[in-house]
Amino acid sequence: MFTNEIIATFNELEMLLYKYIMQNKEKVVYMRIRDLADETHVSTSTIMRFCRKLNCEGFSEFKVKLKLLLDEKSDITIKSGQHVLAEFFERTQNEKFTSKLEDAAEAISKANHVFFVGIGSSGILAEYGARYFSSLGKFSTYLKDWYMPIHANLNNSITIALSVSGENEFTISHIHKLKENSSKILSITNNGQSTIAKISDKNVSYYVTEEFFDKSNITTQIPVIFILEEMARMVYEKSRKND
Known part of the structure; x- marks a missing residue:
């Protein structure tokens, strides 16, 4: 309803109106236009212009849309992740999954340099992964600056790329840049058929049900932490055996 494009067109009074509505949504759906005008110290004509910018014929239609928006929000429930995690940990007990981790760990152990990339919550875990690997003796670096020029030959390095969807454009472009400089790519994604998984030299996928709240991906990241820690160990x- 309130897109960035529409919000950008608001003048000073309309922005004051918008802020009041956002802070008092449950109250506004039951107000008359005159009541809202008094509360926000704007004219009813300003409110009508505001409504038309939101593709509403008038204040009544605006209230209906706002009420529908509130009802949609109230219907969203956050499910317990216990069942999802139980299924994931059950899958980790099979030989195929363990073999993938062993293969990934072998590649990491042979690399002279280990890099981590990711964005958003995956970026936070990438930073954690670099710290965890370094704590166990395999010095690793989280590449936080997406625009850092990479001119060095990264032969005999491995980049661990984290992405839930496996489709993040920033991570994909970063992977391409690292591959061009001869770094091997190991990705950890939720889906083994994703773009990032396919362009990687190795991939470990965990396959849990994706969850969204509004436009935010709130899929549990516990499998990623487990995979990172197991590989580091x-x-x-x-x-230790090589020493």
């Missing part, structure tokens, strides 16, 4: 064990 495997890398540590391999380095």
Whole structure:
């Protein structure tokens, strides 16, 4: 309803009106136009112009749309992740999944440099992964600056790319830049058929049900933490045996 494009067209009075409505949505749906005008100290004609910018014929239609928006929000329920995680941990007990982790850990242990990339919540976990690997003796770097020029030959390096959807454009472009500089790519994604999984040299997928709240992806990241920590421990064990 309130898109960025529409909000950008609001003048000073309309912006005051917008802020009041956002803070008092439950109250506004039951107000008369005159009541809202008094509360916000704007004219009824300003409110009507505001409504027309939102593709509403008048204040009554605006209130109906606002009420529908509130009803949609109230219907959203956040499910418990216990069942999803139980299924995931059950899948980790099979030999195929363990073999993938072992293969990934082998590649990481042989690399001279380990980089992590990701954005949003995946970026936070990428930073955590770099710290965790470094704590277990495999020095790793989280590449936070997407626009950092990479001119060095990254031969014998591996980049661990994190993405829930496996379709994030920023992460994909970063992967391409690293591949052009000879870095091997190991991705951790929710879906093994995603773009990032397909362009990677190796992929570990965890396949849990994706969840969204509004436009935010709130899919549990516990499987990613588990995979990162298991791989780091495997890398540590391999380095200890080699020593």
